[in-house]
Amino acid sequence: MSQTLEVATPQVAPPRARNRWRILSIVFAAFVALSAVRMFTGQPVLTGSGTIQATLAFAVPIGLAGLGGLWAERAGVVNIGLEGMMVFGTWFGAFAAYTTGNPWAGLVAGVLGGVFGGLIHAVATVTFGVDHIVSGVAINILAVGAMRYLSILYFQDAPGGGASQSPPLPGFPRVGLPFVDSLLGPVEERQWFLVSDLAGLVIGLTTDMSVVTLLAILLVPASYWLLWRTPFGLRLRSCGENPDAAESLGVRVNGYKYVAVLVSGGLAGLGGVFLAMVASSIYQEGQTGGRGYIGLAAMIFGNWRPGGLAMGAGLFGYTDALQVRGSGGAVHALLVLIALALVAVAVWQWLRGRRIVAGVSLGFAVVLGAWYLLTDTLPRELVTYSPHIATLLVMALATQRLRPPAAAGRPWRRGGGS
Template sequence: MSTQQSVSAEVVRARTFRYTWWLAALAVIVVISTVRLYTGTDRITAPGTLRAAIIGACPILLAGLGGLWAERAGIVNIGLEGQMLLGTWGAAFFAYHYGPLAGVLGAALMGLIGGLLHAIATVSFGVDHIISGVAINIVGLGAVGFLAKTTFDDLDGGGPRNLSGYSTPPEFTVPLIADGARSLADKHWFVISDVAGAVAGVTTRLSVLTVLAFVLVAVTAWVLWRTSFGLRLRSCGENPQAAETLGINVYRYKYVAVLISGAFAGLGGAYLAMVASSSFTVGQTGGRGYIGLATMIFGNWRPSGVLTGALMFGYTDGVSLLSNSGAIVHALLLLVAILLAVFAVLKVRGGERVTGFVIAGISVGAFVWYFLSETVDASFTGMTPYVVTLFVLAVFSQRLRMPAADGKPYRRGGAG
């Protein structure tokens, strides 16, 4: 096959892939709207619910992007949770004394410091990545508790484990669009109101930090896949020995990637302390660093996949915090059962019979649970984000491809 034919075939495959995803997205929207009408649970796609989903998604998204940067360079960053914790303290401390912009920068700086510790341990000293990351999480929690007690205890609105009263990033509402979308959402029309609810959710009381989170997705995709810097960085995660023979300073790129990773996780902590909540509390990440790592894996180490996973996990996280969340989660059971049934059929048709039958069994269980109950206990709704995380990783693990040298030790001039 000639080069021109190869390029043409690649273009056709790319277009087919895009069309397939657009059709799949449209089908999911139709199913969601059908479930909303059947169950009468209009809050599934209400603007307030979707706004809560975005607030729940952004910290997870920033952590997932942080993990993506590190792992694309071959460093597993389990320490995202600890770096997010450091970011929460940095956001509160600097925002209280110097304003919201300083709070955001301070959070990124604290996360970067956590990333630096991880880089020194894994890149310079060759410590096992998992051990180093777990240590960062433990140190991060202890350091935040110590710093909070020593710096917040004597402040107005402060205490040994909390702080409030500092400035937060500004919010804005897109005029006309937000009002029009909310008006359409309130009519509860099929599909149209569901799309309008999403539009209203992303245009009403939108934090500047939310915009930054979504911009960073595009920036990450462009830098890592459209620049020579990104190509060199990704080569360090695929084959660092080959990158070394081409004159690439592998150590430098790994350090840069892990520092950026920590800074992104710190920004996720800032989001929790300044947008999701207007106050700081020790340990307020609640495991979102680990969920961010799960979104990166679910997203197959790509920014678009991380965004999709973060929105999904963020939705369940946001819903669990709403009043009457049990009714929403109960309606979502039917949605999940339908989607799993379709997914099981696709797996069986693709020749993966065992996986398909297992997923079909889970789908039947979800249908039975839905029709034999009227609501979901409030204690379970709080577990929803973590249950969804485990389930999604179990279902989608077979299609994943991590960077070839991810987590493997590297020494300059050695065989790896």
């Protein structure tokens, strides 16, 4: 009688699951470190519920711009014009909300304004083969000038308006779970290690939230599902990886590029609506403040994926929130957090055999630690520009393991390739 020998093989988690758990572990470790820094520096604003709410307010327009860039670049079109499309969204949203008195009309108009900017970009880049960077810069310049002209035309003589701003605008309803604040508020006030910080996080994420903020948060998993879990998303992403192969399989490459760029513009326009009608109650010239470009930085930081993009937008929004709520003290306390992160990097690089990189990281950690101990605050200029400095640092550190869509930015012609 023959016997079969069965050998049990260990179950190994798929790479995607391992990466997901690794990212979650890093995020949790960073939150624990932030809680420890809050205890050490005595800066409750670092993890307070108000800071979390402000982080959401600053992160949403950046995240929407970055999500718009992700849609376009996954289809092979680089969208530098996100800033201009956000400007279209701010003005058209404000105009429709002011003339109708209905904030939802403003939301629809703002999104359509962004779609209009996306249409210009798609016609220029997809149909006529204009360089993507040139087209995007032209849209940014066009948007600023055109909206200034329209403001003079429609807002200058309106009550409370002017050549560079609109009259007061109606607001959106706010949603939340009020019982969470009453239940966890006393826990947050105790300032316990980690527990109070988690309470502040939950309160900040569940109370007094604009419905537009909730919509923006839901758009992140929705975009992931559409782009990575549906045949439509597979075809769209194939246009950004290898449009020739996609065309050979019957994919209408130009059509998918148009759809992606129009959605990109609509998302940027929604970010503009948020700036004019949620973060503020009026349209103002220069309201976008470079958030379209920071959104592109968040997209690159996130490696052209929605989850990473949301983390990048949250990071930039957090530095913005600290600069507004905590002034120099809270930003000064971040020196300790950055020093701890550099120590962790030094240990990791040492274990991987990269002694020089580990030494440089440890040296910078010592410098930052000494800077914190020898000073009480940071110069006002550093505090003011801390979000932009964070953008530059993150971009410098994140560019080593990036994989952009292979055909992003390349001109493409049907039947003729790149």
